[in-house]
Amino acid sequence: MNAIEVKGITKKFGDFVAVDSISFEVGTGEIFGFLGANGAGKSTAMRMLCGLLEPTSGEAKVAGFDIYKQREQIKKSIGYMSQKFSLYGDLTVAENIKFWGGLYGLTKAEIRAKEEEIVEKLEMRGWENSFVASLPMGWKQKLAFSISIMHSPKIVFLDEPTGGVDPIVRRKFWEEIYDASLRSITVFVTTHYMDEAEYCDRASIMVDGQIRALGTPAELKKKFGRADMDGVFKDLARGAQRKDA
Amino acid sequence: MEKFFAFVLKEFRQISRDRRSVAILFILPVLLLLLFGFAITNEIRESKFAVLDCDKSALSSAIAARIDASEYFSLCKSVQTKAEMEELLARGTVKTVVVFEADFEKKAACGESPQINIVLDAVDPNEAKNIYNYASAIASAEFAERFGRSAPFHGIDIRANMLFNPQLKSAYDFVPGVMGLILFLICTLMTSVGIVREKEMGNMEILLVSPMRPVYIIIAKVIPYFALSVLIVSGCLIIATAVFGIAIRGSVALIFGLSMLYTLLALTIGITVSTFVNTQQTAMFIATSVFMLPTVLLSGMIFPIENMPRLLQYVSEIVPAKWYISALRAVMIKGCGIALVAKNIAVMSAMILFFALLSLAKFKTRLE
Numbered sequence: 184m185n186a187i188e189v190k191g192i193t194k195k196f197g198d199f200v201a202v203d204s205i206s207f208e209v210g211t212g213e214i215f216g217f218l219g220a221n222g223a224g225k226s227t228a229m230r231m232l233c234g235l236l237e238p239t240s241g242e243a244k245v246a247g248f249d250i251y252k253q254r255e256q257i258k259k260s261i262g263y264m265s266q267k268f269s270l271y272g273d274l275t276v277a278e279n280i281k282f283w284g285g286l287y288g289l290t291k292a293e294i295r296a297k298e299e300e301i302v303e304k305l306e307m308r309g310w311e312n313s314f315v316a317s318l319p320m321g322w323k324q325k326l327a328f329s330i331s332i333m334h335s336p337k338i339v340f341l342d343e344p345t346g347g348v349d350p351i352v353r354r355k356f357w358e359e360i361y362d363a364s365l366r367s368i369t370v371f372v373t374t375h376y377m378d379e380a381e382y383c384d385r386a387s388i389m390v391d392g393q394i395r396a397l398g399t400p401a402e403l404k405k406k407f408g409r410a411d412m413d414g415v416f417k418d419l420a421r422g423a424q425r426k427d428a
Numbered sequence: 429m430e431k432f433f434a435f436v437l438k439e440f441r442q443i444s445r446d447r448r449s450v451a452i453l454f455i456l457p458v459l460l461l462l463l464f465g466f467a468i469t470n471e472i473r474e475s476k477f478a479v480l481d482c483d484k485s486a487l488s489s490a491i492a493a494r495i496d497a498s499e500y501f502s503l504c505k506s507v508q509t510k511a512e513m514e515e516l517l518a519r520g521t522v523k524t525v526v527v528f529e530a531d532f533e534k535k536a537a538c539g540e541s542p543q544i545n546i547v548l549d550a551v552d553p554n555e556a557k558n559i560y561n562y563a564s565a566i567a568s569a570e571f572a573e574r575f576g577r578s579a580p581f582h583g584i585d586i587r588a589n590m591l592f593n594p595q596l597k598s599a600y601d602f603v604p605g606v607m608g609l610i611l612f613l614i615c616t617l618m619t620s621v622g623i624v625r626e627k628e629m630g631n632m633e634i635l636l637v638s639p640m641r642p643v644y645i646i647i648a649k650v651i652p653y654f655a656l657s658v659l660i661v662s663g664c665l666i667i668a669t670a671v672f673g674i675a676i677r678g679s680v681a682l683i684f685g686l687s688m689l690y691t692l693l694a695l696t697i698g699i700t701v702s703t704f705v706n707t708q709q710t711a712m713f714i715a716t717s718v719f720m721l722p723t724v725l726l727s728g729m730i731f732p733i734e735n736m737p738r739l740l741q742y743v744s745e746i747v748p749a750k751w752y753i754s755a756l757r758a759v760m761i762k763g764c765g766i767a768l769v770a771k772n773i774a775v776m777s778a779m780i781l782f783f784a785l786l787s788l789a790k791f792k793t794r795l796e
Contacts, residue, residue: 233637235637255639263637265634267633286635286638286640287638
């Protein structure tokens, strides 16, 4: 079964077509890159898949649930992380873990076990009672990611998770993503760093609300005759009508 | 120098682009001047009073009519019994009742001193003293005109009966007012800023993606402020009794009940504000300017509402604090029971319902 199935979903805001009949599938455990310039419609599409926005038309299933009728089940099956927000800075590492664990309905014992696991894995022993605000950016992001998959969701949505950090930290962050994917968590990630696009199993590129290209990085590079994903992206983005928002 | 002027020019340009600030800069001083100049005043004007006339003579009616005719007073009602009089004062329908003794005219005719008893709601002691001075001056003037200087009498005997606050302590007036202001400010400001902070930081999105229902997110956010206001009310009551020596006449449970209802109203308004604005700065601005000024000026906290022009009196009807403060004064200071503040409870409940529905409607449309 596919983790995500999208058939012609469209979102209009008045006359403006933010997402124009896009279709794609994402397999279980796949790392799916959702690329596009600012204003291309990426976040609108993602918000629809997370149950935050209702599509104007089209069909979609997330984790096997219908995005119109089964939003509550979808919310239980997904995790979500964005660069804009990484945890509560005025709560400690342990308090953040407890809060988000509780929000997703984990039991106290489960939360304690997860806390151990996360602290161990991120080598944060001794930092449990530090405020998240005092942690370095790279750690914060890894912690936010670990917390977003704490309830073992089927799919995790990452909205530009690595904004504002250098390539080395990004590379390390991607190790966490691979790790999650190995545990058959499907990863749906938006990004505008093209080096990251290379790490995805498959990637789609959105321009003006439509998906203009979809395939493995190797396929896309071959099709557009480019050496890297950056070239592919520039070829497609050059034709964009919408300017950066 | 040119560099400097370029900078000044840029500042002027930026200020003029920020329409809201410019509007405030111009409107606020004008508004405040007009408000304080004409409307908000401690002067007595058309103060409502009642008459308990046990004499029902030409003389007593003439004195009552003279008081009514002055610009300071307006006759609201004639009452027949003491109980009726007390209820009017407890409800706050009138601030003053003028009582003529049974053989008022006869005594005057015999050259004895007839007695007028002016019963005053002295929760606001300054206003009560003012009212007494005006009313007794008018009554004496009428009396003197009728009998002339040559009349064989010892003058009129006008007594003041300062009800609810015989020691004329100002604390009786300001404690309920301050409670009304503090609870309102804390609850609207803290909730609206707290919720908007989640939005501004981008947390709200993530919270909404979680299985937690939005309405529970909001309830969870306001519970601490609700708990905090219980503490504030307790603190205020303790200070009022222990430090200012106020005797709480009504039921403490009713005071808490009213305070919780009012807190709920303030929280609902805070939530409503948060659904309309996107930045903490705007939330703070709205909570302090849009709500603080009317609360201080038009709630009856400092300036008596009945002395304001009719138009402002109508405006004060929609100030939430007005309903709480007057109910609190009635229960705490005058010892009224729940029946006498039923209207206040009904109005506050209706306001809660209104703001809850408004924020819910707004919240839903935002999500779509």
